[in-house]
Amino acid sequence: MYCNKLPEIPDDRKKIWEKVDNMARANSLWVTAFGTGCGAIELRPLHTSRFDMERFGIAMRPTPRQADVLIISGYLAVKTLKRVIRVYEQIQDPKYIIALGSCTMNGGMYYDSYNTLNILDRYIPVDVYVNGCMPRPEAIIDGFSLLMKKIKEGKAEGWKNYIENLEYYRENQKKVISNWDLPDYNW
Amino acid sequence: MEKQPQRIVSDSGFEIEVVRKDEGYFHVRVSRANVIELILSAKQRCGKNILQLISVVDRIEDDIFQLTWILEDTADSSVFIVSADYPRENCSVPTFGDIWPTAVIFERELHEMYGIEFPGNPRQYEDFLLEGWKELPPMRRDFDTLEYSIRTYGERRKRIHTDPRKFIAETTGEWDTPVPMKDEDR
Known part of the structure; x- marks a missing residue:
């Protein structure tokens, strides 16, 4: 049922085309509708009329196959990490991760919990962190504009990092997920 | 049917x-x-037909x-609460799963979070919230969550605290400590 081939980084293209592509990518960020923690509640005002993220070309998508961005909204439990890995690996390249809240950076108020991760970028590559507990919609928009800037400069390369260091990430993921039953890569 | 359980208690x-x-x-x-x-007599004689929790x-x-x-009791929302103490070691508690099907789920959670055995509950060993948990049940108070968190997820990144007075004194070389106002000057 699964494709066994591991992902590869595409060959280097001409820089000028990469720049054009990045311009297009940065102006149409589509987000997977997947809320992992309390911060998902802050995304609701963001994509309704008050803060209206569609004016930046950011839209919510129902499936990872159509999306570019995964938002880790707040604390991440081990059980959710397994689903996050599945969703993240199903997103087509190039893909970006925005992590919200202090819980994703250092555990936040759940630093001593038996079930939540302390440092997120050991398990999946994070492009932009937005601090706060929880960040207000303005802060999330600021995070998005930072991500756009990074994409345009060609610096948002977490997905390449993930492919290059897949063994490192897999080792850390398997260390916390005790009932690991995922394939080598979730195409 | 009598509605108040005093009678059961006195009988x-x-x-x-x-x-x-x-x-x-x-x-x-x-x-x-x-x-x-x-509990059975409360159900049969007083109509306490729901196990809430x-x-x-x-x-x-x-x-x-x-x-x-x-x-x-769903008819008049009256509540009857029964408490009992059980030893912590090898705790074994009777199941009410055959009377109220909700009890099967409650007991599954308690088995996972506290390690309490419910003999006769057919689904008590299934995973409820935690997947593949192998340690001491996490809600027991002798389980050290901080030690487990550091061992499994690594130590948290420490915050960096900067004292503005110290920072200014280091960068500019001088800092006039403000003298607190006296009460008569206010």
């Missing part, structure tokens, strides 16, 4: 301690041998688990 042949009695609220504590009899308090100082069954 029963065993000792019952009344914790709190109020309008539509009756909380009693019994020894663990009489739990099944009391089974909750546990880990009283590690007394070396007991205090279990509480909350029963409710």
Whole structure:
């Protein structure tokens, strides 16, 4: 049922085309509708009329196959990490991760919990962190504009990092997920 | 059918301690041998037809688990609460899964979070919230969550604190400590 081939980084293209592509990518960020923690509640005002993220070309998508961005909204439990890995690996390249809240950076108020991760970028590559507990919609928009800037400069390369260091990430993921039953890569 | 459970309490042949009695609220504590009899008679004679919750308090100082069954009558929303103490080591509690199907799920959660055995519950060993948990049950108070968190997820990144006075003194070389105002100057 699964494709066994591991992902590869595409060959280097001409820089000028990469720049054009990045311009297009940065102006149409589509987000997977997947809320992992309390911060998902802050995304609701963001994509309704008050803060209206569609004016930046950011839209919510129902499936990872159509999306570019995964938002880790707040604390991440081990059980959710397994689903996050599945969703993240199903997103087509190039893909970006925005992590919200202090819980994703250092555990936040759940630093001593038996079930939540302390440092997120050991398990999946994070492009932009937005601090706060929880960040207000303005802060999330600021995070998005930072991500756009990074994409345009060609610096948002977490997905390449993930492919290059897949063994490192897999080792850390398997260390916390005790009932690991995922394939080598979730195409 | 009598609605108030006082009659059951006065009729029963065993000792019952009344914790709190109020309008539509009756909380009693019994020894663990009489739990099944009391709960079944509350269901049959007083119409307490819903098991709302089974909750546990880990009283590690007394070396007991205090279990509480909350029963409710859907006709008048009156509540009947039964508490009993069980030893913490090899804790085994009778199941009510064959009377109320919700009890199967409550007991599954308690088995996972506290390690309490419910003999006769067919699904108690299934994973409830945690997947593949191999340690001591996490809600027991002798489980050290901080130690487990550091061992499994690594130590948190420390925050960097900067004292503005120290920072200014280091960068500019001088800092006039403000003198607090005296009361007569205010």
